[in-house]
Amino acid sequence: MPPAKPFKIPESVLVVIHTPDLQVLLIERADHPGYWQSVTGSKDSVDEPAAETARREVLEETGFDITALGATLRDWELANVYDIYPHWRHRYAPGVTRNTEHVFGLQLPAALTPTLAPREHLSWMWLPWHEAADRCFSPSNAEAVLQLPRFSSHSTTCRS
Template sequence: MQLAKPFKIPESVLVVIHTPDLQVLLIERADHPGYWQSVTGSKDALDEPPAETARREVWEETGFDIAAVGGELRDWQLANVYEIYPHWRHRYAPGVTRNTEHVFGLQLPEALTPTLAPREHLSWLWLPWHEAADRCFSPSNAEAVLQLPRFSPVPSS
């Protein structure tokens, strides 16, 4: 007998992975080809801190161990509350229609090659931040990418 999958917690993270020169990593969803996004994911437990959710999701979706690759995870202290797309509401408890998304930035020392989870993502690419924002299917993801220069200014040479 297979146990029922628990409902998703309507609290998640969005992690904008970028380089010092503001190249942004986007990954293409396997369940919706053509939908490009940053790393996202829901909490596994109500008491899981958002930063831990961010680290876990980065590992699961890209294979990047943040400390091992020399990354710096920053909590941007932003939260988006948005309507869950109707075609994804079946993953949540009945009546849940809104999600709170905590936004993080992850600066890597350079554009690294991710190891994608094949059931979750089909492809990846690095783009300049303004082009990445245009490619994101989610308005909150696009807005977060547009905020990148504010939260991670390009170092002066």
């Protein structure tokens, strides 16, 4: 019998990947076709820094190596606390119903082609920020995309 999969940590990141002209990358969930989102993911360990979680998830979900691209990951210093959708609560320890999501922005030099993790995502698209916000299934993701113009020109840079 395989070992039990560990419960997800109820602390995650949301990374809004965008271009200088505010095109936003959205990816479609494999487990829920039609659900479009930015890069998201939970911490691997309680002590993993959120910026490291963001870098790891960007690489896993898009193939974009932030350091190799010379891109800048920015901590927007926003945290969303929300109820975990009931159909995803089985991934968390019993009684865990809320998640804290740390929001980051990642500006790429252009609308690059991602290499998707096929078990996680089906498709991708680049859209103007306001159209991308309308496509996001998650209210916190949509709100983050709507904040992009505010954060794209100035914010705190995460150093490796």
